[in-house]
């Protein structure tokens with residue numbers, strides 16, 4: 001397994017995405033939950049949360065053969081224990097993160113996807129890649145985002161509409177019928193999409209935060225196949241550079257309405273057939 005990755009914060013902000021890999025595993029997280037002016041109950045912040053949870057996951061995934069949801073539930077509990085003495089973990093806006101975990105174990109590739117980061121599998125013999133994304137938040141969000149999408153995305157009005165949007169979605173977070181993310185409730189791990197495939201059937205995989213997958217699923221400037229080819233031939237940074245160029249071409253979100261003009265963007269490419 002050969003892994004390459006790149007990550008880039010939205011300009012002027014801390015990177016709330018996290019990516020890490022071992023020779024047999026990769027994890028990617030995208031922190032969320034606290035837009036400017038919104039309370040979270042946590043003094044550490046979203047970047048701390050996603051980086052601490054991600055570091056915990058990459059340590060456990062490389063040391064334990066336990067099922068991936070079990071590792072995620074344990075990691076959520078571990079992070080809770082680090083800040084439950086100083087922070088209000090019952091706050092509805094406590095920091096949260098999407099999670100992708102991918103592991104090669106024996107002859108199998110195993111994955112877990114929670115919330116809206118995207119896992120793309122290039123399956124040998126299939127003309128179209130297999131795209132695994134948990135879109136429950138986007139489905140719910142469609143009910144709330146009209147006001148935000150109608151506004152110029154550089155404006156103050158858009159910033160406050162985005163905050164109201166995030167706060168409206170909070171009431172659905174980690175509840176049955178709502179959407180699930182890694183935050184403080186370890187039961188969220190059971191809500192993740194999981195799967196396995198024989199390792200010799202998979203040529204490559206891409207792990208993308210929504211700030212990177214937007215090239216395909218929001219901007220429609222590439223197909224999933226083209227995104228895989230870009231990652232393979234030019235590397236993850238090239239894909240992110242293409243995302244930034246598209247964002248700069250539409251700074252006010254007129255062509256592509258979106259919550260954030262720029263978002264943290266992370267892409268990891270895993271080749272299962274590369275020979276070194």
Ligand SMILES: [Zn+2]
Nearest residue numbers: 042044083087
């Ligand atoms: Zn905290």
